[in-house]
Amino acid sequence: MAGGVDRPILVVSDVEVVYADVILALRGVSLEVPEGAIVALLGANGAGKTTLLRAISGLMRVHGGEVRRGSVTFAGQDALRLGPVKTVRAGMAQVMEGRRIFAGLTVDENLRSGAFTRKDKKAVAADYERILELFPRLAERRKSAAGYLSGGEQQMVAIGRALMAAPKLLLLDEPSLGLAPRIVEQIRDIIVAINAGGTSVLLVEQNATMALSIARLGYVLENGAVVKQGTGAELLADADIQEFYLGTGEAGRASFRGLKEQYRAARTGSVS
């Protein structure tokens, strides 16, 4: 990492999040997204993946949650102080879990809403054309209410809407959820294409195969803490990941708790 080649665009450091003053959802999470990279964030249901994205994008307060400790630095700025609107303006966009498109608005209006913070009309118009090229299906359905589109098309609206912000960093929360394998492949290719255009990506997924196949780095979250991290290739080859996420091991899906202990042991072992 010497020479600043891998200067991270996002640095999450020791973040602790509490909901409703009592529910500890993140217990000191640290993570980095190098500029221009795709980083995968894996974890079972309830691990805290969405919570981490909320902490990064400033949507924590909407849910009665609070970042108690730690820091989030985005492109050199203290993201915890920016709040959701300025965060978008600073160049971060997110595709929320469950897509959350504006069902009653047209596809066109959904896309334009993504550019809400931008002033430069020419650049916005150019991005709009580019996004319709990326999603030809949306171009055809521009005038229909987004709520009438298929699940895959809605996910494309959600991604297109986020891209309309011209983000430096794109957060994606389980974009493959509930979609057929063929559509998941399409989404994966689109993420790769977006990244090739210079946008860094933090990709939350339960579909570990998909995520790790395109990620430079990956993190595994369990019970509000990072229990494993490594390059995409390392994690893909990791026996535990194979067992718990890829369904190729014997036990199939189970808890990661045991793994966490193992990980701790391995770390302390290497120190002493």
Add this chain to the structure above:
Amino acid sequence: MKRDDMVLTAVGVVILGILVYLAFDGPQKFFTLFAAGVALGAVYALVCLGFVVIYRATGIVNFAQVGMVVFGAFVTYNAVNTWGWNYWLSMLFAAAVLAVIGIGFERFALRRMTGKPVFSIILLTIGLYLLLQSLIGAIWTNAKDTIPNPWIGKTVSIGSVNVLQVDVVTMILGAVVLAAFFVLFRYTKVGLGMRATAIDQEAALAQGISVPAIVALSWAIAGVVAVIAGTMLGSNATPKVGLGLGIAAVALQALPAMVIGGLDSPVGAVVGGLIVGVSYEMAVGYQTQYIPSLGSNGFADVLPYLLMVLVLLIRPSGLFGAREVQRV
């Protein structure tokens, strides 16, 4: 076509038939009443629009809206009558005052209630209504019945029909303001932000849409339309609408208009307003002629509520209320 659409169409055809019959039976009387009804309907439309923008942005049914209408009328009255200002300038001033009051209500009262039960929030808006009413009682102890205006008692003849000049002004002003709102709402970026916020606040925030700013704007719009509605009501010299309680009584009729149109639809606000305005004036004009058994005049006050119940029975979300956009 769904069943409720068919029933509503049938009801609409019957009502239209009655109106056509009345129009042919005595065109002069009919069109005189109709013009007055459209003017009243324009006022209701403005009051309803105030309800609708706030409901859409925040989910709050704001009963203080009625108080804002009356208070707005009094601020205009004060500027015209006491300070001797120009009529239009006075209205503009009142609009600014009520916009600030609306934003203040949201910022210092309702925002603190986020997440509280709906019932407490409704009580708070009723409390704000009472606050405005008591302020009016304290400040303007012996106000005249009417806001002094250039059109008092004057009529204009369109063919053989005489229309109050105030009503003509009301119709034009109402049309202009409503059109301006729809342009803002449909064709501007801010309007897109308002519509997105109404659907999903968190998703709107995630696009960088400042939801607090949209909410403040909605309250300001509610204040402005309240002033226009109140001022037009207060400028109408007919005895049934004096200042104070008179305006409040009329403004309250906007509630059935709002429910008829649908709580969350600006188009519904206009249609509901016109339906209630016209049917009210028709009832005033024709009741003693066709159904004298109902007494001298009370029926006109009841009719909007009857229509409201009828619409609710057929379509609970109102004529234009959201039937959610979903794939089936």
